[in-house]
Amino acid sequence: MAEDVSRFPVVEHDELPDDLRERIAVIAEKSGFVPNVFRALGHRPAELRAFLDYHDAVMERESGLSKAERELVVVATSGANSCTYCVVAHGAILRIRAKDAQLADRVATNPWTVELTERQRAIVDLALALAVDPATFSSEDLDAARDAGLTDEEVWDVGAITALFALSNRIAHLTALRPNDEFYLMGRLPRG
Structure with missing residues (x-):
């Protein structure tokens, strides 16, 4: 069945x-x-x-964060929100855009301790601060991202993507949305 x-x-x-x-x-x-x-x-x-x-x-968008960095935000926050659909679907896209078959799995399972570049860490930390405990999100979170080199446009990108996927994660939970089987192999094996 x-x-x-x-x-x-x-x-x-x-x-x-x-x-x-x-x-x-x-x-x-x-x-x-x-x-x-x-x-x-x-x-x-x-x-x-x-x-x-x-x-x-x-x-x-063609400015600010790269497409791979945008997917990094989606996978990190969707993992923190336990959203299987978004982790699987956007994990596939992250694997392709980052040209890294392992990054998505590492970020989805524990985005707080996965080894990342300084820029990636700043992006993920900012996204998680907003996604996981938005009531305590503060200027310190913004300052840390800016200190790591993110521009205000990039900070906004991280926030907007985090917000969109909070919605998406909740809809996926409401509907018990099942990922397409095709997503599981994308970016892991050469495209045939």
Whole structure:
């Protein structure tokens, strides 16, 4: 018996409204499959549009953090939030973007002690401070990131990505969202 993708209804790619079908087709062509998150969010098209718009605004920027550093934030905070879907899906993307088959697993399992560059450590520490105990987030957290060389734009990027994936992690928990099988091997084996 196949495991359910979500506790809630899912929508197949060909059932999405035209604009969403076109946006998801680009992603599916690039990856070779339709990520389950789009099938799960597809039954609420307005929310899927908003999610995609904010995702693209913070994850596809061409300034500030690199794309690998953005994925590092997602994997670290999703690991801290125990979000299997986001750790598996974005761990695959991090492996590819960082060209490192082990980094995502190390960061997801213990982002507080994994060996990172000074810049990566500053990014991860800032993201975790905001993700894990936001009520105590303070100027000291910002100062530590700035002292490590992050610009205010990069600090904002870390915060915005952390906030978006707090939402994403909670939706994944609500829906019991199952990662696509394809994600588990991405970035581990040569692409065939």
